[in-house]
Amino acid sequence: MTEPMTEPMTQAQRRHQVVVIGSGFGGLFGAKALKRSDVDVTMIAKTTHHLFQPLLYQVATGILSEGEIAPPTREVLARQKNTRVLLGEVTDIDLATQTVTSHVLGRETVTPYDSLIVAAGSSQSYFGNDQFAEFAPGMKSIDDALELRGRIFGAFELAELGAMRGEDVDALLTFVVIGAGPTGVEMAGQIAELSRRTLDRDFRAINSREARVVLVDAAGQVLPPFGAELGVKTKRALEKLGVEVKLGAMVTNVDENGLEVKLKDGSFERIEAVTKMWAAGVQANGLTRTLSEQTGAPLDRAGRIGVNSDLTLPGHPEVFVVGDMIDLDHLPGVAQVAIQGAKYAAKAIDRRLEGKPPQQPFKYFDKGSLATISRFRAVALIGRFRLTGVIAWLLWLGVHILYLTGFKNRVTAVLHWAVSFVGRGRQERTATEQQIFGRLALDRLDHGAADLVSPPSAEQVAAQEKRRAELEAIAVEEARLTDSGARGVPAD
């Protein structure tokens, strides 16, 4: 059923409509930056939460709960009266009619816009080997983190049962993390700490301290963006924790019971491991393809779209793309690029509506990079400064407390960190069968979860089509008014 997007109002009453796609770093900070603007904001996102991705690995390893890193977007924006939040996966953006089409469980919604901020992020890239995903889930969403949590804690449970029967449980007690960037390093470090500190008194038939944790990467260095010196220090720190670091090892196959890697000398090695995790690459959201087709803007190998220096699309000054989706000046895929880009886009919209001249081209301010290795140990690269150990970890702690969304979340996260880092416990070890197998079960349905609910009736489909035609007519008229300079952002 199509939801009416705008209450009936006359053309004169209608404010400038800004649609924001995504509720991640770009989406949330872009919407918030428009709080005091004379516009109506509609945020459309495929999840109901704002996700703090940098702490997903702590949900996967039982330190934090999912709610602590993913507060409801609706609640975060509840006091922002000019903003509404809509659940929906955007499937199409029509730049000619200025409409965004989204779907939830087979129900379609069409939303017209005057200005658009696209911040739909990126997904895991398996470099053309998407079949690896079945046995080596990535880490991009709450679902991924909970699945991994289930797989990690579940592997220890199955190992205990197997050991009681006298079986070989080495593959169950081997955990392989693919990709030695910040996420891979953090994940490998946490699995090592989990097995050596948290679980060491919990089992009777197995010794969790003997779990094998392997970090694999095709590159010759750990944490390439942090430089060689910090890479070497991080590798040493991981090895001290008990992590086996295999560099120059390219994954060539992944199956239920293990994986195969090709080493630098051309030989192949098989690692028997039931639990694998993929943290090796990213691919920009597929919406860049439709934007590229409609504007001729180029896509790079990771699917990122080339944007103008003011983050707009060629020929479309009303459309901004920010964050992980853009290819501009080799900017990295980090939260600050999305946050600063979204604030810049919001300011550009404001300035145009106020008739002010455009801003200078977008310039990213690099505030530095951080990665944790284990409790009280991290690495930081801030400008020319390189920090390691406890000081870097304290910096990591401060930055994460500052950027976690919501006061309640900060308080409970700090309590959970105290439990895990000062003590040895982990508060969030709950794992269920559905967490582990839900993704694979949904993948087997033709249309995912939509197959599990009744489809829209013929009347609903007809109403949907009628509403779409009405909205397109409104959008065409708005585009005409905008182009003629009567409203919003002039085309030139």
Ligand SMILES: Cc1cc2nc3c(=O)[nH]c(=O)nc-3n(C[C@H](O)[C@H](O)[C@H](O)COP(=O)(O)OP(=O)(O)OC[C@H]3O[C@@H](n4cnc5c(N)ncnc54)[C@H](O)[C@@H]3O)c2cc1C
């Ligand atoms: C595990 C992990 C650890 C990380 N660690 C760090 C770190 O330590 N420091 C750092 O700076 N960066 C880190 N990053 C990168 C950082 O999280 C991203 O660069 C940042 O989130 C990008 O912001 P974004 O707004 O472009 O996309 P996201 O924050 O990914 O937001 C995308 C939004 O779009 C929504 N969406 C996607 N497709 C659709 C659609 N079709 N329709 C509607 N909505 C859609 C998503 O649900 C989401 O709300 C990490 C990323 C990951 C995955």
